[in-house]
Amino acid sequence: MPASSFGEPLLEIKGLRVDFPEVGDGPAIDGMDLTVRRGEIVALVGESGSGKSLTALTMMGLLPPGAQVTDGTALLDGEDVLSMSPKRLNKVRGSKVAMLFQQPKVMLDPTARVGGQVAEALRRHRGVGRREAKARVVQMLRDVGIPEPSRRASAFSYQLSGGMAQRVMIAAALSADPELVIADEPTTALDVTVQAQILDLLRRKRDELGLSILLITHDLGIVSTMADRVAVMYAGRIVEDGTTADIFSSPQHPYTEALIKASLLEADRGKLFSIPGSIAHARAMERGCRFLPRCPKAAELGISDMCSGAEPTLHTCGEHEHHSRCHAAPEHAEAS
Ligand SMILES: Nc1ncnc2c1ncn2[C@@H]1O[C@H](COP(=O)(O)OP(=O)(O)OP(=O)(O)O)[C@@H](O)[C@H]1O
Ligand code: SF4
Ligand SMILES: [Mg+2]
Structure with a gap:
């Protein structure tokens, strides 16, 4: 379904940056943009350590010790969560936004x-x-x-x-x-049948109540059945977003392609398959595309110099608000 079929934006994150100054690895979230509209289920995907949970906790005003928001805005129904007083945050938590965690018993x-x-x-x-x-x-x-x-x-x-x-x-x-539920791996600890029941329940609540859901998951099978839109996170920023159909049928970032390929291989072989390389040092890179050390496409297309010289912007690369942060993704004019 085109992104515009949903309501007004409910959560609009722009240019979010979160640092752990004492760790010194570079910002854990760095220039993150993400929108969730009313009644929409948006899946946030990416490898371990890409910044998904930290994004969720930041939206709840529950930053871990040592973390600092150093830039950006996060409008929830027009009000910036990042500059709310503790009293206001306490009110908003629960009444406007609620979070589901992986380990309910915790x-x-x-x-x-x-x-x-x-x-x-x-x-x-x-x-x-x-x-x-x-x-x-x-x-x-x-x-x-x-x-x-x-x-x-x-x-x-x-x-x-x-x-x-x-x-x-x-x-x-x-x-x-609440108007927005942020669900961080809500079914990972459950067996497959119970997982399906819980996901059904969440979807039913969205349909009945017009809830918006930000669903954080590693599982692309869940994404394909649950989400209206997908945002792919790598090393602290969104590298691609679009409708679920567009992301799966024509991914425009090599990282998204690799994630989809890895999940298909996983399903095929029944075991975990990971993308070669790691994101460990990507955050500390000063310029160029953070995916370059792991990207097969840069060499394939002979554009490695361009990829190492300048960080790609998150630009429109297709219809239905499809965006990619890759030099190789075609520019597409925004519909007016
Ligand atoms: N308490 C902390 N102290 C220092 N650094 C942290 C802390 N929490 C998170 N980070 C940094 O933020 C990055 C993002 O962490 P986050 O928990 O958001 O990852 P994630 O995408 O949720 O991963 P996973 O899929 O494993 O849950 C980590 O790689 C780490 O560098
Ligand atoms: S910008 Fe270059 S290195 Fe980065 S994902 Fe695209 S092709 Fe690969
Ligand atoms: Mg997490």
Whole structure:
């Protein structure tokens, strides 16, 4: 579906830069641009260490110790998350944006009953009274597919299976009606059947509530079935974005091509396949394309000098807002 078929932008990240000054490896996120529209599912993909989780945590105002935002804006419904006061951020977290993590049991408090944890956001952000919250929690647990929800509401998280705990976290995340859910590898720890159920649940919530979802995943199979658009991250920046159909049928960045090839080989052989080389030093490069040390195309096309001389910009390379940060990707005029 063309990108423009969705609503107005809900999250607009522009020129985001996040540093760990004491580590000195160069910015972990460096000039990141990303838009999620209302009602849209955008997948953020890329190898380990590319900056996906750090992007998510930055949007939640939950920077890890030592991290600093040094540039950029991140408008959530027109308001810059990066310059919000801690008080405002606390309000926005939960009520406008909520996050799902890979390990729900790490996020759920083992000493509190799960029903109380789902009720907390309702009471805090929506001012719902104790008795009404209790009734709504049971309904919400039922809605995310938890059997015997009244009984489960008084369970502790350690008594739940991984899939059930993930459902509880989704219920907690959705309890205060956020507009954006950021899901960081929400199903990686689950077996395939439960994974499919959780993804179905998220998609159903998008369809019913018009939620926007930023879905972080390594799994391109999940991306192809879930996402409306895909943003590919490499060494702290977006190197390609476009509709899911365009990204899979005509990738315009060699890194995206390599990721797709690797995932097909993985599926074929049933084992992990990685792209030769690593992103370890790419962030410290002073100029040129950060993918050059691993890029087969630069030599193939005889453009290595151009690739080492100047960093490519993220330019429009096709219809439906398809962008690529590669010198070899054709320039395409933006539709007016
Ligand atoms: N607490 C930290 N201290 C120092 N550097 C960090 C810290 N957290 C992240 N980084 C830096 O930021 C980079 C991006 O990390 P991030 O966790 O966002 O990667 P990711 O794309 O989510 O990877 P994965 O797929 O493994 O989850 C890392 O390569 C690392 O250099
Ligand atoms: S700009 Fe050059 S090195 Fe970078 S991805 Fe494109 S072809 Fe490869
Ligand atoms: Mg991560």
